[in-house]
Amino acid sequence: MHSIDGRREGGAQDEADSAAFETHRAFLIGLAYRMLGSHAEAEDVVQDAWLRWQDAARGAVRVPRAFLAKTVTRLCLDRMKSARAQREVYFGPWLPEPLLDGDVPSVDGPAPAVELASDLSYAFLLALERLSPLERAAFLLHDVFELDFAEIAAALQRTPASCRQLAARAREHLREARPRFAVTADQGERLVRAFVQASHSGDVETLKSLLAEDAQLLADGGRRVATIGVPILGRARLLKVYMGMLRKHGPAPDTRLEFMRINGLPGVLLRTQGGVPIQTIALEPDAGGRICGIYIVRNPDKLRRFLND
Incomplete structure (x- = not known):
């Protein structure tokens, strides 16, 4: 019919x-x-x-x-x-x-x-x-x-x-x-772990060694949570602003870390102990293996898909 x-x-x-x-x-x-x-x-x-x-x-x-x-x-x-x-x-x-x-x-x-x-x-x-x-x-x-x-x-x-x-x-x-420079899963996880450890311990020299001179940081909070409100360009300025943000709004000591690939880049998801997502961080490496891009998403509206993971 x-x-x-x-x-x-x-x-x-x-x-x-x-x-x-x-x-x-x-x-x-x-x-x-x-x-x-x-x-x-x-x-x-x-x-x-x-x-x-x-x-x-x-x-x-x-x-x-x-x-x-x-x-x-x-x-x-x-x-x-x-x-x-x-x-x-x-x-x-x-x-x-x-x-x-x-x-x-x-x-x-x-x-x-x-x-x-x-x-x-x-x-x-x-x-x-x-x-x-x-x-x-x-x-x-x-x-x-x-x-x-x-x-x-x-x-x-x-x-x-x-x-x-x-x-x-x-x-x-x-x-x-383009082009972007791919790293293996192991290389990416080592890079993220080194970045997170240096960030949490306040090790500025290690962070400096991990960053490319022209590194940039973009943080999206959507006015919903505290974050860096403008793009940050250049290693020296990035270190100053990023460390200042960590001192004021750094994660609690009991924050859970889940290392993963985010948008094809090595990254980490931070959660509260109760499982609520706090932010994602994705790191873009350059040809020399240094970090040329840091992308932080803290806007809760963009993290909803992680609520039930």
């Missing part, structure tokens, strides 16, 4: 529709997170896309991946209008919601695209944030998720030539954000 919009009715079709959607879920969550910088919002957007997928006339959906990419992109662009207005009045640095390995499923495909798709580092995500919404969408859809420009044009309601220009401009702006 068919409905008037051309969709077959019945449980078998519902199961087929669900299975078809699930094959694209990893792709959709990855796209939405990179657009919005929030895993929670990405999941909401994908759920909204699922509702639209259920209502779609199947005869009009020739390429499900392209249809769903268009749907998620439009939903994200709508959300970004209000998000950008909110960030204009956001207190202090804004950082994406921290992710653990596996939070965004891996993406299959040719090596260059997979390398980009796996890059969830703060440096890369912040570089995406500096693009216009349309530039970000065109770049992600073409360079990361490999849609052709005709499909992207349908999603962005622009011409293919215009979308090609948007992606090219985005690529140029992003060039400075």
Whole structure:
């Protein structure tokens, strides 16, 4: 039996529709997170896309991946209008919601695209944030998720030539954000442990030896908790400000530490003894193994996903 919009009715079709959607879920969550910088919002957007997928006339959906990419992109662009207005009045640095390995499923495909798709580092995500919404969408859809420009044009309601220009401009702006330097899991954990131990003991000389001369620190508290309200650039200033923050707002002696990878970087999650998340710290190493970026998220709204871990 068919409905008037051309969709077959019945449980078998519902199961087929669900299975078809699930094959694209990893792709959709990855796209939405990179657009919005929030895993929670990405999941909401994908759920909204699922509702639209259920209502779609199947005869009009020739390429499900392209249809769903268009749907998620439009939903994200709508959300970004209000998000950008909110960030204009956001207190202090804004950082994406921290992710653990596996939070965004891996993406299959040719090596260059997979390398980009796996890059969830703060440096890369912040570089995406500096693009216009349309530039970000065109770049992600073409360079990361490999849609052709005709499909992207349908999603962005622009011409293919215009979308090609948007992606090219985005690529140029992003060039400075790459490459990032990967370290092994063991190297990363040693770096984080050394940083945390030196921080808690007030060992300024060890901290100095761990930091690159051009190191930067970004701390996101969202006015919800005390933190450093401006970006800190340069090793000497960073040490002065960071040690001052530790003296005033350092973690309690019984704070629990959980070492993990955060947005693909070596990091640590700090909790109270009761399990309440306090903050995440992710460290970005440079080519010489020194820390060139410290990313601290203390905004409780961005730590909710750790409440039940």
